[in-house]
Amino acid sequence: MVGYILRRIFYMILMLLLISFIAFAIIQAMPGSILDYIHIYSEEDVKTYGLNQPFLVQYGKWLSRLLHLDFGIAGNGMPVSAVLFTEGAKWFYSLIIICATMLFAWPLGIAIGICSALWQNSLWDRIALFISVFGIALPNFLLALFLSWILYRGLGIPPVGNKFQLEFLWLYILVIGSASIISIMRHMRSNLIDVLTTDYIRTARAKGLREHVILKHGVRNAINPLISMLGFYIPTLFEGMIVAAAIFNIPIIERAYLEAFKNQDPYVIATGLLFFGIILLAGNLLADLLLLMNDPRIRYEG
Amino acid sequence: MGRKNINVKVSPKGYRKKRRRSLSIASAIIVLLLIIFIILPEFISPYSYCLRYGETEYRFAPRYSPPMIGRLHFWGETGFTLRPFVCAIGEDGEEDCSRQYPIYFFIHGDRYRLWGIFETNLHLFGTGEPSDSPGQIFLLGTDEGGEDLLTKILLGGRTTLSISFIVVFINFLLGIILGSLSGYYGRWIDDIIQRVTEIFMSIPRLALLISLTFIANFYFKGTTINYWIIVGVLSFVNWAPLAREIRGQVLAVREEEYVMAAKALGATAGHIIINHILRNISGFLIVSATLSIPNIIILESVLSFIGWGIQEPLMSWGSLLQAANRPVVITNYPWLLIPAFPLFFTIFAFNFLGDALRDALEVRG
Numbered sequence: 001m002v003g004y005i006l007r008r009i010f011y012m013i014l015m016l017l018l019i020s021f022i023a024f025a026i027i028q029a030m031p032g033s034i035l036d037y038i039h040i041y042s043e044e045d046v047k048t049y050g051l052n053q054p055f056l057v058q059y060g061k062w063l064s065r066l067l068h069l070d071f072g073i074a075g076n077g078m079p080v081s082a083v084l085f086t087e088g089a090k091w092f093y094s095l096i097i098i099c100a101t102m103l104f105a106w107p108l109g110i111a112i113g114i115c116s117a118l119w120q121n122s123l124w125d126r127i128a129l130f131i132s133v134f135g136i137a138l139p140n141f142l143l144a145l146f147l148s149w150i151l152y153r154g155l156g157i158p159p160v161g162n163k164f165q166l167e168f169l170w171l172y173i174l175v176i177g178s179a180s181i182i183s184i185m186r187h188m189r190s191n192l193i194d195v196l197t198t199d200y201i202r203t204a205r206a207k208g209l210r211e212h213v214i215l216k217h218g219v220r221n222a223i224n225p226l227i228s229m230l231g232f233y234i235p236t237l238f239e240g241m242i243v244a245a246a247i248f249n250i251p252i253i254e255r256a257y258l259e260a261f262k263n264q265d266p267y268v269i270a271t272g273l274l275f276f277g278i279i280l281l282a283g284n285l286l287a288d289l290l291l292l293m294n295d296p297r298i299r300y301e302g
Numbered sequence: 303m304g305r306k307n308i309n310v311k312v313s314p315k316g317y318r319k320k321r322r323r324s325l326s327i328a329s330a331i332i333v334l335l336l337i338i339f340i341i342l343p344e345f346i347s348p349y350s351y352c353l354r355y356g357e358t359e360y361r362f363a364p365r366y367s368p369p370m371i372g373r374l375h376f377w378g379e380t381g382f383t384l385r386p387f388v389c390a391i392g393e394d395g396e397e398d399c400s401r402q403y404p405i406y407f408f409i410h411g412d413r414y415r416l417w418g419i420f421e422t423n424l425h426l427f428g429t430g431e432p433s434d435s436p437g438q439i440f441l442l443g444t445d446e447g448g449e450d451l452l453t454k455i456l457l458g459g460r461t462t463l464s465i466s467f468i469v470v471f472i473n474f475l476l477g478i479i480l481g482s483l484s485g486y487y488g489r490w491i492d493d494i495i496q497r498v499t500e501i502f503m504s505i506p507r508l509a510l511l512i513s514l515t516f517i518a519n520f521y522f523k524g525t526t527i528n529y530w531i532i533v534g535v536l537s538f539v540n541w542a543p544l545a546r547e548i549r550g551q552v553l554a555v556r557e558e559e560y561v562m563a564a565k566a567l568g569a570t571a572g573h574i575i576i577n578h579i580l581r582n583i584s585g586f587l588i589v590s591a592t593l594s595i596p597n598i599i600i601l602e603s604v605l606s607f608i609g610w611g612i613q614e615p616l617m618s619w620g621s622l623l624q625a626a627n628r629p630v631v632i633t634n635y636p637w638l639l640i641p642a643f644p645l646f647f648t649i650f651a652f653n654f655l656g657d658a659l660r661d662a663l664e665v666r667g
Contacts, residue, residue, distance in 0.1 A: 015504055022505065029517045137650035139600045141607050142642045145626055149639065152629035160629060239508045239604065246608045247627060257509070258608065261516050273513060276506040284504070 001292075008288070012281045019277040020066070024059045026273065027266035034058075034266045038075045045073055062270075072267030074260075080267045084256050084275070093164045094252040097172050097244075098237060105177035106184065110226070113188025114219060120193060128185065135182045140240050144175040144247045160249045172248065176240030180233050184226060191222035220294065227291045231284035238276060326658030332651035340463045342416070343456035348428035348439055350414035350453070364391060366635045369443040369451075373397055374405070388429065390436040403429040403437030443637040445625055454617055455641050461618040463648070465533055466598040470591055472537040473544050478587070480541070481548025482575050486556060495545065502542035508604070511539050515610045528613050532605070536598060547590065551583040558582075585663035593656035596649040603645060619645045 027034070035041065035051050046052055049072060050061040062072065071080035078087065085091040116125040151171070152158050159168045195201065195218045204214050238254070245255035253275075260268035344350050374386040387404040389397040409428040415421050431437040442451040484495040518531040555561065556579065564574050580587070605611035606620030613621070619641045625631070626638040659665075 015501065018501055019505055022501075023513075026513045026517060029520075031520050133653075134650070137596070137646055137653055139603060139645070139649070141604055141620075141623070142646065145623065145632070145639060145642065148629050149632045149636065152633050158629040235506045235508070238506050242508055242608065243604060258512075261512060261610070269513060269516070273505065273509050276509050277504060280506055281504050 005289070008285055012285060015281055016274070016278060020063065020270075020274050021059065023270040023273040023277075024062060027270045028055055028058070030264070030266060037264050037266055038073070040075070040077050041073065049073075062267075066274075071271040074268050075263050075265040080271050083260075083265075083268055084253055084271060087256075088251050090251055090253050090256055093250065094241070094254070096164075097169070097176065097241065097250075097252065100169060101173050101177040101180075101237060101240075104173050105180040109181040109184030110188050110223070112181075113185040114192060114215075116185065116189040117192035117196065117222075118215075125189075128189075132182045132186055135178055138178075140175050140179060141243045141247060143178055144171075144243060147171060147175065148247065160247070162249055162251060164250055164252075168248070172244050172250065175244050175247075176237060179236055179240065183233075183236075187226055187229070188222060191225055192218055195222045224291060224295050227287055227294060230287035230290065231280070234280050234283040238279070322658070322661075325654060329651040329654035329658070332647060333655055336459065336463060336648060336651070339456055340460040343453075343460050344414040344416060345424065346426045347450065347453035347456045348409075348411060348425050348441075349450045350412040364444065365446055365448045367391060367440050367444040367448070368635075369441060369637045369640075370439060371441050375399075375402070388437065388439050391438060391440075392436070398436075401437065403431055403435075403439075405439060406430055442640050443635075445622075445638060451622075451637065451640060454622055455619070455644060458617040458619045458622050458641060459644055459648075461529065461612055461616055462599055462602060462620070462645075465529070465536065465602050465618070466595050468533050469536045469540065469598045469602075470594055472533075473541045473594065474587065474591055476537070476541040477544035477548050478580065481545040482552050482579060484545070485549040485552030486571065486575055486579065492549075495549075499542040499546050502539070503546075507539050507601070511535055511601070511605055512608075512610045514538065515605070525616055528616055532602065532611055536601060536605075540594075540598065540601070544590070544594065548583070548587075551586050552579055555579050555582050585665045589656055589660045589663060589665045592652060592659055596652040596656075599645070599649055599652070 030037065033051065034049075035046070041049075041051065048061070049065070050058045053061075065072065069081065071084070074080050074083040076083070112128055116128045119125055148159050148171075159165065159171055201214055201218055204217060241252065241254045242258065244250060245252050246258060249255070253272075256268070257272040257276075259265075260272060339346060370388055373388060375389065376382060376384075376386050385404050385406075387402045389399040390401040390403065392398045405427055406429070407427050409425055409430040410423045411425045411428045411430065413421060413423045427439075429435075429437045429439050440450050440452070442455065445451055445454065480495050480499075484492045514535045515531060518535065522528075522531060552575075561574060561578055564578055569578075602611060602618060603620030603623070606618045607624055607627075609624065611620060612618040622641040623639070623645075632639060
């Protein structure tokens with residue numbers, strides 16, 4: 001178990017090295033050198049980051065600075081960590097939004113899925129399926145556009161503005177989480193329907209166990225495939241956050257990342273890509289560990 | 303509580319099956335219509351966009367003119383007529399019914415080159431008025447530049463759909479080659495291909511897409527290049543999960559008896575992969591190709607919507623919706639949201655068609 005985790009972490013570090021290389025290769029692929037894009041670097045900065053040296057030396061210097069949590073200097077003279085994370089508490093808003101979305105999407109999706117599976121083909125199930133069929137075809141940016149239109153017509157307040165508005169948190173959650181909710185709900189429903197027709201559930205019923213005990217067995221087994229999909233949902237959330245940042249203009253990490261491309265800010269671009277890669281890999285690791293906790297049948301070798 | 307619900311009533315099931323069938327047929331019809339639209343957009347729309355773009359010719363085209371679909375008049379002075387007419391558009395965008403312009407089918411209008419070959423000026427419908435006349439028909443209204451939205455939606459649909467078809471084709475070509483190599487040969491080939499797919503799958507798709515478009519835009523500039531950049535970038539980013547799924551399918555089929563038999567008869571690996579394995583997973587391939595089209599459409603639309611996809615003068619549904627990104631603009635000119643509807647129904651139709659094909663071909667998983 002510990003060996004398995006250590007091996008996974010080692011593997012993850014290898015992956016991150018590769019991703020950081022790809023990220024750095026992307027900014028080096030911009031025509032000219034980094035100095036052509038940012039003119040405010042002092043002699044000292046040029047020396048620290050090896051900006052006048054060949055690609056591999058620059059990459060090595062950037063990596064070694066990464067270990068000191070120094071991600072480089074952005075176009076406006078501030079450190080990249082400030083532009084991407086700390087300035088205006090961007091990391092905090094990103095964290096709030098992502099946590100709120102997860103806390104909302106997972107319980108809701110699972111609960112609707114369970115209810116739909118239990119009362120299969122009921123009116124409730126039909127409504128849930130109907131909404132999910134339409135929801136899948138509605139990309140989150142369309143949802144965001146329509147919701148902001150309705151809000152502006154109804155209330156006269158545009159949900160945009162260069163600030164995080166707590167009263168619109170539900171809007172962000174809905175836009176970012178709708179795809180996840182629907183997908184979780186559908187998976188939960190079909191998994192639970194499959195599980196409820198298995199032999200051990202029939203045996204449990206034959207023994208005369210009460211329904212909620214049976215449900216406990218059923219749900220624990222039906223939820224496993226979902227947990228392994230946790231890692232899969234993170235890119236979806238990330239895409240949703242980019243869209244929400246672009247439409248509602250919320251000051252979060254994703255918006256700073258989008259702006260970096262507009263400003264042609266090399267270090268911010270590379271750091272952003274690396275950061276999202278870290279989140280994705282960490283999410284995958286977390287999903288595997290959670291699965292291990294929930295399903296004792298799974299034994300990872302090592 | 304749950305016990306009763308396991309029993310499935312028989313009669314509604316048959317009804318549902320029938321309704322599902324009709325919905326599948328409806329979605330197949332939508333897909334067919336879409337294909338006609340992407341083949342003939344300039345013919346169906348009353349104007350041609352590419353001709354006007356960058357030309358100095360004066361056109362009577364008010365900015366933000368509301369949709370005229372509700373302003374087709376069937377009641378004239380002589381009573382009901384089967385030839386509807388539109389009223390002249392005043393300078394303020396309001397209609398001025400002192401001048402009436404009937405609508406004709408198969409009318410001559412703007413010149414355009416169909417598929418870049420046939421030069422013609424035939425349009426499906428229109429008023430046939432010269433371009434400086436106020437008797438224009440903007441069925442879905444006009445946008446900020448006074449461009450006909452219907453024309454833009456049809457041309458945007460061509461971009462969006464053709465991109466997604468090409469990308470899915472390339473993805474499947476790559477996915478089939480790499481997936482079947484990896485699944486059939488196993489060992490080190492499998493190891494290498496799997497590691498590469500893992501790297502691709504651990505970089506967030508959208509971030510990689512934006513970065514690659516960003517880099518490509520430095521080196522290649524131009525209208526057609528913009529299109530192929532998006533095609534290339536989307537295919538580059540999306541092949542990995544597909545290759546992995548195909549590998550799984552190949553692995554499942556590889557140990558079947560007919561593959562063993564073919565091997566025993568001395569068939570070559572290429573023969574086995576193409577004639578036995580791929581043919582047996584063809585149902586899966588068809589279904590997942592259909593289901594991956596809407597994914598590519600969504601990805602392309604999001605990319606164009608946030609400004610890193612299709613650029614002017616090309617357009618896609620996503621880039622058209624970019625104009626509707628400001629609440630004030632949509633509130634005053636809500637018809638700018640119209641491109642959302644073809645986008646929604648296209649995704650819906652492909653999803654539904656994929657599900658129906660899955661049922662019909664009895665594909666598992």
